[in-house]
Amino acid sequence: MRLSQYFLPVLKEVPKEAEIVSHRMMLRAGMIRQQAAGLYSWLPLGYKVLRKVQDIIEQEQNRAGAIELLMPTLQPADLWRESGRYNDYGKEMLRIEDRHERDLLYGPTNEEMVTDIFRAYVRSYKELPLNLYHIQWKFRDEVRPRFGTMRSREFLMKDAYSFDLDMEGARKAYQRMFVAYLRTYWRMGLTAIPMKADTGPIGGDLSHEFIVLADTGESAVFCHADLLDKAIPSIDTNFLGDLDPIVDDWTSLYASTEEMHDAAEYERSVPADKQISARGIEVGQIFYFGTKYSEPMKATVTGADGKDVAVHMGSYGIGLTRIVPALIEAFHDDDGIIWPVSVAPFEAAILNLKSGDALCDETCEKLYAELQAAGIDTLYDDRSDGAGAKFATADLIGVPYQVILGPRGAKSGEVEIKHRRTGERETIGIADAVSRIVGLVVPERRDTV
Ligand code: ATP
Ligand code: MG
Numbered sequence: 001m002r003l004s005q006y007f008l009p010v011l012k013e014v015p016k017e018a019e020i021v022s023h024r025m026m027l028r029a030g031m032i033r034q035q036a037a038g039l040y041s042w043l044p045l046g047y048k049v050l051r052k053v054q055d056i057i058e059q060e061q062n063r064a065g066a067i068e069l070l071m072p073t074l075q076p077a078d079l080w081r082e083s084g085r086y087n088d089y090g091k092e093m094l095r096i097e098d099r100h101e102r103d104l105l106y107g108p109t110n111e112e113m114v115t116d117i118f119r120a121y122v123r124s125y126k127e128l129p130l131n132l133y134h135i136q137w138k139f140r141d142e143v144r145p146r147f148g149t150m151r152s153r154e155f156l157m158k159d160a161y162s163f164d165l166d167m168e169g170a171r172k173a174y175q176r177m178f179v180a181y182l183r184t185y186w187r188m189g190l191t192a193i194p195m196k197a198d199t200g201p202i203g204g205d206l207s208h209e210f211i212v213l214a215d216t217g218e219s220a221v222f223c224h225a226d227l228l229d230k231a232i233p234s235i236d237t238n239f240l241g242d243l244d245p246i247v248d249d250w251t252s253l254y255a256s257t258e259e260m261h262d263a264a265e266y267e268r269s270v271p272a273d274k275q276i277s278a279r280g281i282e283v284g285q286i287f288y289f290g291t292k293y294s295e296p297m298k299a300t301v302t303g304a305d306g307k308d309v310a311v312h313m314g315s316y317g318i319g320l321t322r323i324v325p326a327l328i329e330a331f332h333d334d335d336g337i338i339w340p341v342s343v344a345p346f347e348a349a350i351l352n353l354k355s356g357d358a359l360c361d362e363t364c365e366k367l368y369a370e371l372q373a374a375g376i377d378t379l380y381d382d383r384s385d386g387a388g389a390k391f392a393t394a395d396l397i398g399v400p401y402q403v404i405l406g407p408r409g410a411k412s413g414e415v416e417i418k419h420r421r422t423g424e425r426e427t428i429g430i431a432d433a434v435s436r437i438v439g440l441v442v443p444e445r446r447d448t449v
Helices: 021-028 042-061 077-083 113-122 168-188 227-229 244-251 265-267 320-330 356-375 387-397 405-411 430-444
Strands: 034-036 039-042 074-076 093-095 103-106 131-137 153-165 192-196 207-212 217-225 255-257 275-290 301-304 306-310 312-319 348-352 377-379 401-405 416-417 427-429
Touching: 021 034, 021 131, 021 320, 039 042, 039 320, 042 103, 042 131, 042 153, 042 168, 042 265, 042 320, 074 077, 077 103, 103 306, 113 131, 113 153, 113 312, 131 168, 131 377, 153 168, 168 192, 168 207, 168 275, 192 275, 207 217, 207 320, 207 427, 217 244, 306 416, 312 320, 348 356, 348 387, 356 377, 356 401, 356 405, 356 430, 377 387, 401 430, 405 416, 416 430, 427 430
Parallel strands: 192 255, 348 377, 348 401
Antiparallel strands: 034 039, 074 103, 093 103, 131 153, 153 312, 192 207, 207 275, 217 255, 217 275, 275 312, 301 306, 401 416, 416 427
């Protein structure tokens, strides 16, 4: 992308309404625009990050055997009357009446609708296990939307729903999502720790929240420090095999949200020098809730013995539009965002320090063409602005690697490569710049391990 032809409305002023760093930086970097309380437009730069987050989630869901579909944002109230949640959900649910006076709602979650799809088509235990997911906008009329897209009213969520014949099958489905989640957040560069959690309005009796530690997080959490640098299951993980060892390993160390916290157990099982009592951001939650929806909604299958049984279900959410600010909370400095390569809006930027100079332009154009041909997602700052503005923009929007070229380098045949994360700078021959960038970027994509 040529920056002169892009839409990147960067702000010079620090927006006053934003209380936390990620919200400030998303506004300053031209990633989002607030349209009303808790409603945001995703501007091109922000949307590019969101799409990368989405791609990773889809790849890992598919790898774990979940199947993608798409359900509508609006749902008929009658489905929710069947489960009994229409009245229970309260004011967080946005209720709508259409021209025929039929009650609709803007879905805050999709247990009812996916259960309706399941019961319409699935008859036999032979069609199980099944896990269906979608990535769709949700609406919850939060009392206090805040922190930008961290807690908004409309937000993008991945929600998966598993269907199994019995509890043992459902436990395995839960484990597949547990492992998929570990991989998903790791691929984005995030350290998200699975913690015992309360089930809330989704219901059920087994749940984990995936928590990214951050001072600005809204949850109080407690965990064993060793969870912070535990190895993540590899791409070769066999999701059809036994996942007990992985899940047992992760759940054997203490990790709990405040709601489920057992202070005595924490003190007993975690040595004092390993105790972490901190704040965190909930970037996902998984639930097993048995037949809570399948029973009232009559989602049954015929078992091997010819008898009909209500299926055992679980649901598995990830907040995409919350992950983006969570990433910024985790990765920034005073100058701006520091994206991990796997979710960066651009993997590399070319900074032409003297646009209009024939040799600079020619050299940068060539680098731009070669980087793109090498598959590097590249931003070319070809604007006529001064060098200072170009450095500031590249740092603010957090491009991991900057290829910097001025008139002197163009003449001597050298560029500078700046590593955004470490601040390290290396001078390298122009002919070697592309392979150097490829060598830096490709392993950090985390898409093959
Ligand atoms: P919270 O406790 O933060 O209100 P929740 O537990 O009600 O969230 P879930 O039903 O577990 O949310 O939804 C799955 C995921 O969707 C959450 O883990 C979170 O990442 C995301 N999410 C939930 N509510 C919001 C919101 N208002 N804005 C942005 N993301 C959200
Ligand atoms: Mg939750």
